[in-house]
């Protein structure tokens with residue numbers, strides 16, 4: 015298990031900075047708060063470590079530039095704010111790192127980019143190339159084109175997927191709280207900081223609750239979820255306060271700052287990580303109890319015989335959610351048959367497929383190599 019002390023031996027980090035921190039609670043981009051982070055990030059980079067920065071704040075900076083005091087509700091206004099604010103973000107980062115002799119690169123990603131296997135692999139190669147060149151990639155969601163139902167929405171998830179992409183050892187989520195508390199410190203003055211936990215510890219869900227801050231989108235729920243996604247590539251997550259003396263440097267020295275969430279399992283293959291990161295499935299299949307047990311306890315492939323219902327219009331090779339009888343998602347995978355075929359073969363053993371469909375594509379509905387448990 016990765017302990018605090020081992021953090022000092024890690025060489026590849028993703029650092030995410032939230033909106034509230036960067037923009038003085040919505041008053042606009044605060045260049046002064048950027049300077050100390052830039053110092054610490056530059057020191058790591060110049061020391062030969064890889065580091066990708068994921069920065070929120072485009073919407074908040076856009077709002078400040080336009081003199082808007084409330085986050086707009088209409089998507090096109092939010093997108094306009096993000097487009098305006100992103101200019102400020104890249105300018106600030108470029109200035110900051112140029113002073114320290116480093117190049118920056120703007121990388122704007124959408125969920126669709128990471129859902130498409132080819133674009134995902136392209137994004138990965140580009141990020142790797144940038145790191146090899148010693149450049150600091152500055153990542154944000156491409157808010158201008160992201161449609162509502164297809165947004166990351168919060169940059170915690172985006173940062174976790176970037177950590178998967180480059181197989182980072184550490185994901186640092188810098189925010190406006192000291193870390194994850196056992197309840198929301200805004201409402202409970204007795205709340206206590208959680209120092210270190212395994213990511214799959216169920217008490218984390220209770221602690222994170224549901225409340226987000228006023229400016230950011232996610233709150234702690236998305237940070238815990240992000241830590242779990244990141245753990246799939248063996249990445250440990252530190253949630254810590256961005257304002258403070260030498261936060262990144264001290265985390266890098268293994269000091270007990272913020273909350274450390276450590277992976278509880280061996281890293282998955284890159285393909286399974288990609289699958290787990292697919293936030294939207296094209297359809298879903300409902301499994302009977304036997305199939306749920308087979309997947310969970312024996313890690314088998316999903317056979318049509320264990321499927322009770324099919325929903326959605328999916329094609330062969332698309333991502334489908336596997337749910338239990340109560341509708342709870344237990345796995346996700348790339349299905350070998352389209353929605354119509356699946357409806358016809360569900361409940362049937364593979365030996366009957368040829369008779370029903372006139373052909374057999376694969377004996378498994380979802381092969382275990384293409385299936386990830388959630």
Ligand SMILES: Nc1ncnc2c1ncn2[C@@H]1O[C@H](COP(=O)(O)OP(=O)(O)O)[C@@H](O)[C@H]1O
Pocket residue numbers: 031032033034035070188189190191193194195196197198199200221222223224225226227228229230231232233234
């Ligand atoms: N258990 C908790 N511990 C700490 N903060 C919490 C907790 N539950 C909810 N929060 C809220 O989450 C907020 C941070 O999330 P968010 O506003 O999305 O920040 P960011 O912009 O940094 O992503 C905190 O300001 C805090 O009010």
Ligand SMILES: N[C@@H](CCC(=O)OP(=O)(O)O)C(=O)O
Pocket residue numbers: 031032033034069070071072073074096154155157167168169170229230231232233
């Ligand atoms: N892409 C958006 C970030 C969305 C967001 O609010 O993220 P966060 O503050 O990290 O919860 C922006 O730049 O404003």
